[in-house]
Amino acid sequence: MIKIQRKIQQTVSKKIVCKEWRSSIILEGMVEDWSDVVKAGKIAANKGYKGVVNKIEVKNLHIPEINKPIIADNSLDKTQTDVLTIGGGVIGCAIARELAKWDVSILLVDKEDDLAMHTSSRNDGIIHPGLAANPKTKKAYYNVKGNAMYTKVSEELGVVFRRSGSYVLFEKRWMKLVAPLIMKRANQNGIKGATVIGMKRLQEEEPYLNTSIKGAIFFPSTATVSPYKMTIAYAENAIANGIVLSLNTIVTEMKKERGKIISVKTNRGTIYPKVVINASGVYADKIANMADDQFFTIHPRKGEIALMDKKKGYLLNSIVGKFNLGHSKCITKGGGLVKTIEGNILTGPNAYEQPYREDFTTNRDSFELMVNKLIDTVPKLSPGDIITYMAGIRAATYEEDFIVEKSEYVSNLVHAAGIQSPGLASAPAIAEEIERLALESLSETKDIKRKEKWNARRKKDKQLSIMSLPERKRIININSDYGEIVCRCEEVSKGEIIDAINSPIAVKTVDAVKRRTRAGMGRCQGGFCMPLVIKIIEENTDLEMTEITKKGKDSAVLKEETKT
Amino acid sequence: MYDVVILGAGPAGLAAGIEAHKKGANTLIIERENRLGGILKQCIHDGFGLIRFKERLTGPEYANRYIKMAKKEGLETLTSTFVSHIKKGKGVFYLEAVNSECGITSIEAKTVILANGCRERTAKQVHIHGSRPSGIYTAGLAQYFVNVFGYLPCKKCVILGSGDIGLIMARRLTLEGAEVKGVYEVKSTVSGLTRNVAQCLDDYNIPLHLSHTITKVIGDERVEAVEICEVDQNMNPIKGTEKKVECDGVILSVGLIPENEVAESLDVCLDPATKGPLVDQNFMSLIEGVYSCGNALHVNDLVDYVSESGEYTGNSAAEYSKRSIKKERKLVRVKKSNDILYVVPQYIDINSTSKKIVLYFRVKEKREKVVICFKLNRETIFTKKYKYLNPLEMERIEIELELYDLTENDKFEFAIE
Incomplete structure (x- = not known):
């Protein structure tokens, strides 16, 4: 700890101090700029502590309060439920759907007016193959596993899904030398079917790519899906199997007794759950803190994406990303061009840190930089083809890995936190694990049986145009x-x-x-x-x-x- | 099989339909909205028809004259019908039309006239960043809300862009009790007609800010404010000139784009300058049997010219569909000088019997005291003097080629002297 503190004080600010708390490390102090907060957090991460609790403040920086629903009523007051899931993103909805197999009562709450309002409707819709994460990380494990599960789950839920495959492109000849390294990583992570391909084959598959590209590695398992349709489909199937959804519902307080959450206060009354699942995205650390179990910190990382007119959709069949060595030694795609499931080409995302968890604004400078960097992959695309753009926020922890586990200190709390990219791809696998953990916790209080009438299937939406x-x-x-x-x-x-x-x-x-x-x-x-x-x-x-x-x-x- | 099928029942489509029908062609107009008239339905201000009818009509009045004519002629129309597919066969077009009455109908036509009009450029197409709250509307959409629905979309707004619809909406919103805090135009000149600046802004003390743009929208749920910036000569925002203007709405009047997705699906070549199809003097595109007129061909300022181009097109398509032996077209490009933004038609079919050619054009920049001339093989055969030419005003001239024996090797040039 002394070593970490010394390093932070040397490179970031003398005013930062470190403390140990349980098995985690707490950072405290006051700095001039948000980037210092992030820097300090990164230094402290993965140095033997379970997590970084970054409480460093920035002088004169006002971070707005969480956006709250307007409604205040008693519609949920005194509700007893076996499971309370907080967060209606793809993770929370997938968990609710899997748990709905069992004869338990489930309440899913989200503070917004609809599901998938944060990151789950603000991403590129890629079901990644599982290359980006380091082997042995939870990210790599759940990503590869989740990817494989998508064929079945999307079919059951009636959501359009396509394994288009993806290419990591080599712009320079020397990059090909790195191919064996990437193949090794793919192998370690358990990705099947990756192949190195030459220019000719690449041009056959993607004829409109820049002809200066020297080759690529193809990943056949990469797929696309509509992230918000997937989220909604999960929730609709869960509802059909008896779970209760309450939107416009914000959790404000938790009461604990003997290391256990007894009640959860919301704007719509107090809920009495047996098990609480924290799937609350960018606010997961705040929810954990309500149960006095904050061992990690979410630092919001924005990503901007642009969508192009469908009429240019013919220029791409799959997903392409330029090869780069990335920042933190990990092999990252760093954004790319995606043929979305709906047929548009999507450009992005970029990535930058910001203190605000719900600031979804786009910024002209960073946006144009990103578009210009990526768009030359397909020379026939131009910025004039952009029809809309948006931003999403990754719920990143300083450890940069998923947290999928039972709380060590609160016996009836389960965390699905820090789920940033590849969270969408990992959702089915994370949900399965959380299902197991929640049942384990519940089985201490009651016998759990499967529902007699559980229906895995959801009727497809009618989409007349196709x-x-x-x-x-x-x-x-x-x-x-x-x-x-x-x-x-x-x-x-x-x-x-x-x-x-x-x-x-x-x-x-x-x-x-x-x-x-x-x-x-x-x-x-x-x-x-x-x-x-x-x-x-x-x-x-x-x-x-x-x-x-x-x-x-x-x-x-x-x-x-x-x-x- | 129809001789002529027209997509769109706005002023261009109606005029084309009536004319084709009069010429004896078996004609059908397909309209995706539930009423005929196109965008005119929502343009309740006056000033329409000064050339055609020598009267100042409102949009609905102007449209109704044509709708009445169409009814009188017994012209066949299909409303609330959407063409989902169109395919070219040998001398015939196959259309799939969707509506609630018949489901999907297959329609065959000898010729197709594209009179789809245009759509408005959106906030994202002019690089507005910031948040994405409610309250950002294109001027046409705001006009629909106010004039068709009878609802105000905002109470205190700014208008970006000084196009005509934006200026007209500045007045309209003011009259309905909304406060228009200002009109911001990225260019150093106004985009709309001079009379609209006087009648819609000056008369109501609405300030106009040239060389300014909106760089950012502020507000999560409803627009709360916008960030305004001065721009340099290249229309890039100047850092340090940011100013916050509080408002609850942003109305955009930043240009129109001809809707040519159907044309593109038929592989019709478009002119990058007009964003409409390349056509000959009969308004036929480079694809045999496909015609274009009105705002789908190029953005007009006056509805009178839209109707006119519709009429010519209807006439040509009717005549073409009746011909049993199609004479091969021989298209010669009309070359234009660099100071001309565009000229329509872009081609002259020297084999065509129509030798009286109507040319519509716009200049790139304001010019004073100039002569435009049309040359055939470097010999000037037509000139016209202008006191001034303004890119905001489309000009129209007629050229008579009857006297000349035209060959494929002829060269047509259109230039400012």
């Missing part, structure tokens, strides 16, 4: 709403929008409809269809026109009726 003509005809014949095209760019019908509104997780916002149907995700970005979508929401819910929001809370689309 149906065969006879099928589409048949569906429109049954319900004429499917023949009324609302979103012209993505060819989404009124029927599909009504389906989303009436889906197991009833939605009423423009963005929630958008994530489920793609209405508004095309090149006009909702310029034509937004009024029609609002009208359909008004007709199919109890909302007035001025009550319909883009994404809940104070985001009403319309302000007031005009004078006449």
Whole structure:
């Protein structure tokens, strides 16, 4: 500890002090800049302590409070539940779905108005092969395992999924020399089918790539999926199997007795769970702290991504990333170009640290730098093809590995924390492990049996634009709403929008409809269809026109009726 | 099989349909919205039809004149119908149209006229960063909310871009009780018509800020403010000039893009300057039997010219569809000088019997006291003097080629002297 403190004081700031707490290390002090906080945290990480609890503050830096729901009621008050899962991202929803096999009561809460509102709707949708992480890390283990599980789980949940494969590209001849190293890593991590390929084969597979590229390694297991559709599908299947979902629900306090969580306070009443699962993304350390079990720290790392017009989708068939040696000795792809499951080309992401956990703003300078760096891989793409962009925040710990374990100090708390990339790819495998841990914890209090009627399958959403003509005809014949095209760019019908509104997780916002149907995700970005979508929401819910929001809370689309 | 199928029932499509029908062609108009009239339905301000009807009509009034004519002629139309696929066969086009009544209908046509109009450039296409709250709308969308729905999308807004719809919306929102804090234009000149600056901004004391842009949107749920920046000559924001303007809405009027995705699916070549198809004097694209008119061909300032191009196109398509033996086209490119932004048509078919050629053009930069001339093999055959030429105003000229025996080796040039 003394050594760590000395190093931090020498390289970052003399005002930082280290303390031991349980098996972790706490950093305290005051610095001038956020980058110093991160630097100190990184120095302390992986030096023999379980985790870094970074409490260093920045002078004059105001970090806003967590965004809270407006609602305050008693709808959940005195709820007894076997399992309380906190966080409705892909991890929380996958856990809920797996646990729903068992005859236990499950409550899933999320503070937002819909599921997948943070990182799970703000990423590139890649199911990574498992190359980026060091062997022996949890990341590598869950990634490779989760990747393999996707074929089955996406089929069961009726989510479109495609193993397009990915290429690590060699721009320079010398890079080919590193190929054996990458192959060795792939082998160590248990990735199957990786092959070194030459220019000719690469050009056959991806004819529009820059001809200066000298070769690549192909990873056949890499796949793409819509991350938010996957999350929603997990949750819908869980609900069909009896779990309870409560959105707009924020956990504010926990009460413990004899090393056990007794009650959890929310804005909608106090919940009495037997087991608590922490799947709360960028706030996982804050939730852990409520149970006095914060042995790690989330330092938010932003990533920006850009989406290109579908009409340029033909320029890429799979996923390509440039080879680079990366920062921390690990082999990282450092962003790339992705043919998304919907047919757009996605560019990104980049990565930079910021103190804010919910600041999803994009920044012109970093964004343009990223686009310019990546886009020359496909010379026919230009920044003018970009139709939209966004940012997501990785819930990174200083150890830069997943935390998938039972708490050492709170007997009924299970953590699924620090789940950054490749979290989406790892979700099925993480969920399986958390399922096991939660059951282990629950079995101390009761006998657990499998549900008699558990249904693994979820009915596929109707997506008319990709149906065969006879099928589409048949569906429109049954319900004429499917023949009324609302979103012209993505060819989404009124029927599909009504389906989303009436889906197991009833939605009423423009963005929630958008994530489920793609209405508004095309090149006009909702310029034509937004009024029609609002009208359909008004007709199919109890909302007035001025009550319909883009994404809940104070985001009403319309302000007031005009004078006449 | 139809002789002529038209996609879009805005002013271009309606005019084309009526004309084709009058010429005896078996004609069908397909419209994706539930009413005829296109964007005119929401343009309740006046000033439409000064050239065609010598009257100041509102958008809906102008549209209704054509809708009435179409009804009188018994023109066949399909509304709420979306063309999902189009394929070219030998002398015939196969369309798949989706609607709620018939499900999916297969339609065959000898010729297709693309009159799809245009869409608006979005916030992301002009590099606005920051957050993504509610309250950011294109001017056309805001216009729809106010004029069709009867709802105000914001109470206190800024407008980015000084295009005509933006200026008109500045006035409209003000009249409906919203406060327009200012119009910001990245260029050093206004994009809209001079009369609109006077009537929509000056009359209501709405400030106009040239060489300014929005660099950042602030606010998580609703727009709370925008960051405004001055820009340099290359339209890049100047660091240090950032200013925060509080508002609850951002209205964008930053340009229109012709909608040519259907054209592209038919491999129609587009002109990078107009973003519409390359056409000959009959408005036929480089793909035999595919026509383009109105704002899908190039962005017009006045609806009167949109209707005119529709009429010509309807006429040409009807005539072409009736011809049993198709004369091969011989297309000669109209060369333009560098100071001309674009000229439509870009080609002249020397085999065509239509020798009276209507040219629409825009210059790249403002010019005063100039003569434009049209040359055939370096010999000037047409000139016109202009007191001034402005890129914001599309110009129209007519050239008579009847007297000349044209061959493939002829050279057409269009230039400013």
